Amino acid sequence: MASYYLGSTDGVPQNARAFRRFIRRHFPSLTIMLLAVMLVGTFLFPFIVITVPSGQVGVLWKRFNSYDLYCWCFVGRGTIVDPRELRDEGLHVIWPWDKLFLYNLRLQSRTQTYNAISKDGVSVNAQINMRYQLLHNYVGVLHKFIGPNYLYSVVDPEIGSRAREVISQYTAQEVYTSREQIQEKIRQEAQKSLASHLNSLVQPEAMEQPDPKHYNDFLQNSIQILDTLVLSIELPPPIVAAINRQTQQFYEIQEFKYRVEREAQESTRKQIEANGIAAFQRTVSQGISDSYLRWRGIEATLALAQSPNSKIVVIGSGKDGLPIILGNVDSPPVTQPKPETGASVPGKSSAIPSVGGVPADAKPATGEPPALAGKDDQPGSNAQFDLSRLKAILPSIPEWLNPTTGSRPAESPPPPPRQQ
Numbered sequence: 001m002a003s004y005y006l007g008s009t010d011g012v013p014q015n016a017r018a019f020r021r022f023i024r025r026h027f028p029s030l031t032i033m034l035l036a037v038m039l040v041g042t043f044l045f046p047f048i049v050i051t052v053p054s055g056q057v058g059v060l061w062k063r064f065n066s067y068d069l070y071c072w073c074f075v076g077r078g079t080i081v082d083p084r085e086l087r088d089e090g091l092h093v094i095w096p097w098d099k100l101f102l103y104n105l106r107l108q109s110r111t112q113t114y115n116a117i118s119k120d121g122v123s124v125n126a127q128i129n130m131r132y133q134l135l136h137n138y139v140g141v142l143h144k145f146i147g148p149n150y151l152y153s154v155v156d157p158e159i160g161s162r163a164r165e166v167i168s169q170y171t172a173q174e175v176y177t178s179r180e181q182i183q184e185k186i187r188q189e190a191q192k193s194l195a196s197h198l199n200s201l202v203q204p205e206a207m208e209q210p211d212p213k214h215y216n217d218f219l220q221n222s223i224q225i226l227d228t229l230v231l232s233i234e235l236p237p238p239i240v241a242a243i244n245r246q247t248q249q250f251y252e253i254q255e256f257k258y259r260v261e262r263e264a265q266e267s268t269r270k271q272i273e274a275n276g277i278a279a280f281q282r283t284v285s286q287g288i289s290d291s292y293l294r295w296r297g298i299e300a301t302l303a304l305a306q307s308p309n310s311k312i313v314v315i316g317s318g319k320d321g322l323p324i325i326l327g328n329v330d331s332p333p334v335t336q337p338k339p340e341t342g343a344s345v346p347g348k349s350s351a352i353p354s355v356g357g358v359p360a361d362a363k364p365a366t367g368e369p370p371a372l373a374g375k376d377d378q379p380g381s382n383a384q385f386d387l388s389r390l391k392a393i394l395p396s397i398p399e400w401l402n403p404t405t406g407s408r409p410a411e412s413p414p415p416p417p418r419q420q
Helices: 014-048 136-145 150-167 172-177 179-199 215-220 237-287 290-305 387-401
Strands: 049-052 056-062 066-068 073-075 090-093 099-104 108-117 123-134 223-234 312-314 324-326
Touching (some): 049 099, 099 136, 123 150, 123 172, 136 215, 150 179, 150 223, 172 237, 179 215
Antiparallel strands (some): 049 090, 108 123
């Protein structure tokens, strides 16, 4: 019976033999084709598979009108400005003939130095730091009408122009001291001017995408300036020195004002103190009467009488009824060639008036009470107490009588023996 089994007598199927023959015949060409595909895939891989990093967004540019696999819709050629067609973070596959442009959506900072002229004609170098950010939905329109070099073509010139305009409104000294106001005005003016200028860049006839009527708003809000910080302001050295001298004079004037105020307060304090002392003296003088002074005189007389100095106390014979104290009555008279005021008269056996053995005309030592004799006492007369002298000696009597702290006059030497 005939068999329809494709094969040979050696047991190998006919289809396997056919495959082997195909491989042997086409193996070189298949190898070359596979290598070519791998080479092309390796070369086109960066253009087909694109990764959008964190904080960035991709804007697609299409070379041909085609069907987009991202939204499963037909899109035109050119820049895709529709916010729904933006490529967000992650892995994306595009045709190798298309391009994907990446934009940074994070906060960005840029520092530039601008030269300006102040209101009074002084050249000023201002170093300004600008912090800005791009908005997600408006990046497509920004890429179509401005491009990746938007910072150098739009932002920097705008900030420089607004900085010069604002600085020209202030004098050199105001620029030196009004930094916060200047940087706030620069930010406001730059944001307003940038929005109006970007709005005029939109050309609807160049838009191949549908619904182009809102793209004006997209472009004017695409760049958001957060703040402009004035980092430093450089003025000519003579201007800086003059401003510093003026500031120094201002604070010196303030110092002098405080000094005048302090002296006025000190004068008021001294006047109040003087009034208090005068009131105290009036109060004390009204409380001291003649009877009180006589009583204090009696106490002083008793204290003098108890001292070891030689003296004679006559009770009740002085002025105002105070005792009389005589000292050194037995001493020999002092004879001098010419009588002087306060000296003894020749021929009279009378001693110089003294209190406790101290002559009335002698100056008392430190801690000793003053002499009790007055200016009107004649030589040889006895010293007497009166109220005026008592007021003068009362403060020094306790110190004079204290044997430990005060000093007192030495006792008079004993009188010489009388000759028979």
